[in-house]
Amino acid sequence: xxxxxxxxxxxxxxxxxxxxxxxxxxxxxxxxxxxxxxxxxxxxxxxxxxxxxxxxxxxxxxxxxxxxxxxxxxxxxxxxxxxxxxxxxxxxxxxxxxxxxxxxxxxxxxxxxxxxxxxxxxxxxxxxxxxxxxxxxxxxxxxxxxxxxxxxxxxxxxxxxxxxxxxxxxxxxxxxxxxxxxxxxxxxxxxxxxxxxxxxxxxxxxxxxxxxxxxxxxxxxxxxxxxxxxxxxxxxxxxxxxxxxxxxxxxxxxxxxxxxxxxxxxxxxxxxxxxxxxxxxxxxxxxxxxxxxxxxxxxxxxxxxxxxxxxxxxxxxxxxxxxxxxxxxxxxxxxxxxxxxxxxxxxxxxxxxxxxxxxxxxxxxxxxxxxxxxxxxxxxxxxxxxxxxxxxxxxxxxxxxxxxxxxxxxxxxxxxxxxxxxxxx
Numbered sequence: 072x073x074x075x076x077x078x079x080x081x082x083x084x085x086x087x088x089x090x091x092x093x094x095x096x097x098x099x100x101x102x103x104x105x106x107x108x109x110x111x112x113x114x115x116x117x118x119x120x121x122x123x124x125x126x127x128x129x130x131x132x133x134x135x136x137x138x139x140x141x142x143x144x145x146x147x148x149x150x151x152x153x154x155x156x157x158x159x160x161x162x163x164x165x166x167x168x169x170x171x172x173x174x175x176x177x178x179x180x181x182x183x184x185x186x187x188x189x190x191x192x193x194x195x196x197x198x199x200x201x202x203x204x205x206x207x208x209x210x211x212x213x214x215x216x217x218x219x220x221x222x223x224x225x226x227x228x229x230x231x232x233x234x235x236x237x238x239x240x241x242x243x244x245x246x247x248x249x250x251x252x253x254x255x256x257x258x259x260x261x262x263x264x265x266x267x268x269x270x271x272x273x274x275x276x277x278x279x280x281x282x283x284x285x286x287x288x289x290x291x292x293x294x295x296x297x298x299x300x301x302x303x304x305x306x307x308x309x310x311x312x313x314x315x316x317x318x319x320x321x322x323x324x325x326x327x328x329x330x331x332x333x334x335x336x337x338x339x340x341x342x343x344x345x346x347x348x349x350x351x352x353x354x355x356x357x358x359x360x361x362x363x364x365x366x367x368x369x370x371x372x373x374x375x376x377x378x379x380x381x382x383x384x385x386x387x388x389x390x391x392x393x394x395x396x397x398x399x400x401x402x403x404x405x406x407x408x409x410x411x412x413x414x415x416x417x418x419x420x421x422x423x424x425x426x427x428x429x430x431x432x433x434x435x436x437x438x439x440x441x442x443x444x445x446x447x448x449x450x451x452x453x454x455x456x457x458x459x460x461x462x463x464x465x466x467x468x469x470x471x472x473x474x475x476x477x478x479x480x481x482x483x484x485x486x487x488x489x490x491x492x493x494x495x496x
Contacts, residue, residue, distance in 0.1 A: 094149070094193050094224070095356065096436055098382055099398060099420040101147060101192055102444060103173050105140055105457045105491035109446020110402025111416020113376040115364035116293065116303035120493065121175030124188035127305050127362070128232035128244030129291035131184040134177045137496035141174040145489040147194060151436070153471040153479040160203075162471050168196040170225075172489065178496075183235035190228040190248075197222040207265055211331055214265040222256040222279075228287060240295040247288050250309060252355075254281040264332070273332040275322035283355050285311040301366045303378075309357040320347045356393055356423075359383040372406040382423060391435045396423045402444075409450070416444040420463050420485075427468040427478045438483045440465030453495040460488045 094100050099112060104122030107114035114122065118130025121140040148167040156162040175188030199220035206213050232246035256279040264270035289307035296302055323332045324345050333343050364378025382396045400418035407413055420440040427437055442463025449456045462485070469481035 094195050096422045096424050096438070097420045097440065098380070098396065098423065099418060099442075099463075100149070100485055101145065101172055101194070101487060102416075102418075102461050103142075103190055103192060105142070105173075105448070105455070105459075105493055106404070106414065106446070108459050108461065108487075108489060108491070109414030109416060109444055109448075109457070110376060110404065111400040111418035111442070111444045111461075113364060113378050113400040113402035113416060113418070115291075115305060115362045115378045116301045116366040116376060117374075118291075118293070118303065121177045121186050121188055122173060123177070123234075123244070124175055124186040124230075124232040124246050124248070125173075125190050125192075125228070127291035127293065127303050128186065128246040128289060129234050129242045129293040129305075130303065131177050131186045131232060131234035131244055132236055132242040132293075134184055134186070135495045137176075137178045138493065139176045139496060140491070140493040142172045142489050142491045145170060145172040145487055148486045149195070150484050151438075151469070152482045153469055154481070155479055156471045162201075164197065164199060166195045166197045168194060170194050173491075180233070183233055186232040186234075186246075188229065188232070188248075191225065192228060193224075193226040195222065195224045210265055210270065212265055213262050214267055214270065215263045217261045219259045220257070222254075224252070224254040224256075226250070226252040242293045244291045244293075245289065246291075247286060250283070250285040250287050252281075252283040254279065262332075271332045273323045273325075275320065277318065277320045277322075279316070279318050281314070281316040281353060283311060283314045283353075285309055285313075285355070299368045301368070303362075303364050303366075305360075305362045307360045309355070311355045311357060314352050314355065316349075316351045316353045318347075318349045321345075322347070354387055354389050356385055356388050358385045358393065358395075358423075373404070375401075375403050377401045392425050393423055394425055396421050412448040412450060414444075414446040414448070414459075416461075418442050418444070418463075420465070422467065427470065429478065430476060432470065432474055432476055434470050434478075436467065436469035436481055436483070438465045438467035438469070438481055440483060440485070442485070455493045457491040458489075459491065460486075462486050 102108035102112045114126040118127040119133040123130040146169045151164045153162045172191045177186040201218040204215040228248040230248035234244035258277040260275045262273040291305040293303045361381045366376040368374045380398045385393045398419045402416035404414045422437045424435040424437045440463045444461035446459035464484040468478045
């Protein structure tokens with residue numbers, strides 16, 4: 072029993088709220104790391120700080136001795152706007168919140184480097200309060216619609232990595248990150264039918280609780296092709312170990328013939344209301360992920376880096392058809408002086424969903440996004456402090472109303488602002 076299918080198909084004003092959230096449709100909503108986030112996530116061929124645990128563990132071999140790095144706080148705001156949903160009116164879903172997105176350290180261990188990190192690569196917090204009146208005055212049609220929708224959905228990665236030199240110009244690394252995701256949602260809706268004082272009514276209260284646990288192993292390699300050119304590559308795949316999902320719904324019964332709610336102001340509660348519960352073990356996206364990148368060092372003050380990220384399809388994922396996705400990013404770092412460094416990046420954040428089919432219903436959004444990032448660091452011997460920001464946007468298609476083939480133009484934006492710091496112990 073999908074979360075979205077709890078909404079009656081005939082009910083034109085039951086907005087789509089899926090078990091998937093919009094962040095699942097993309098892979099680069101939050102950029103991780105002090106340097107990497109300013110470079111648009113272009114870090115596979117560098118990875119010489121503790122964020123290498125996440126990007127490419129092979130790069131840890133080049134990190135400073137006893138290196139500590141963290142993001143003090145990252146403010147993330149996303150907005151999805153569907154056009155012409157109700158009588159030409161737009162419909163907006165917003166998410167915002169603050170969280171520490173990264174903490175990690177690296178230090179020498181034997182002949183190599185050991186690292187450990189705690190990462191929040193995806194987080195969404197929605198607190199939606201909608202009320203629409205004056206929809207229709209015809210009998211037995213919705214006159215007003217109200218909804219209170221609250222959702223928190225957060226993913227955590229945590230675990231170790233180890234890197235080792237192989238010859239003078241090559242390093243290998245492996246990371247083994249634990250994976251945990253918690254998803255909680257409450258969706259309360261009420262629809263009043265015309266005539267306003269004596270018409271029927273429909274309410275629906277839905278609660279969702281989901282948990283996922285697994286591992287994300289990653290192997291990486293870096294090679295200094297020359298004194299100026301570095302190459303890097305990684306391969307990883309998420310492994311789901313356990314999952315659970317409970318959906319509880321209390322809603323007004325509907326007439327199987329007319330589709331109208333049976334509830335009216337004088338009805339009997341026990342005859343009008345049904346209580347549903349569904350427990351499942353949901354699947355989770357688990358594509359193969361490959362990255363390939365290169366960095367050109369012009370001199371000690373300037374570098375240019377580029378990479379591509381490929382996510383495969385996954386036939387075991389049941390929520391929707393997960394399509395292969397290719398993203399690219401380009402970043403540059405320029406030391407303005409010994410105390411200031413400027414980083415700029417450009418990246419894509421394409422959707423892993425299929426394009427909207429005009430003959431199908433309840434489809435996930437499809438919005439390809441392009442973004443930019445900037446970071447300014449203040450450096451002292453053994454420490455640094457960085458203020459960074461990224462912004463991405465895109466326009467595509469979505470279906471804001473469940474059970475219909477209607478689609479709307481959809482615009483999605485993501486803004487992140489972070490404070491980060493590093494310290495050499």
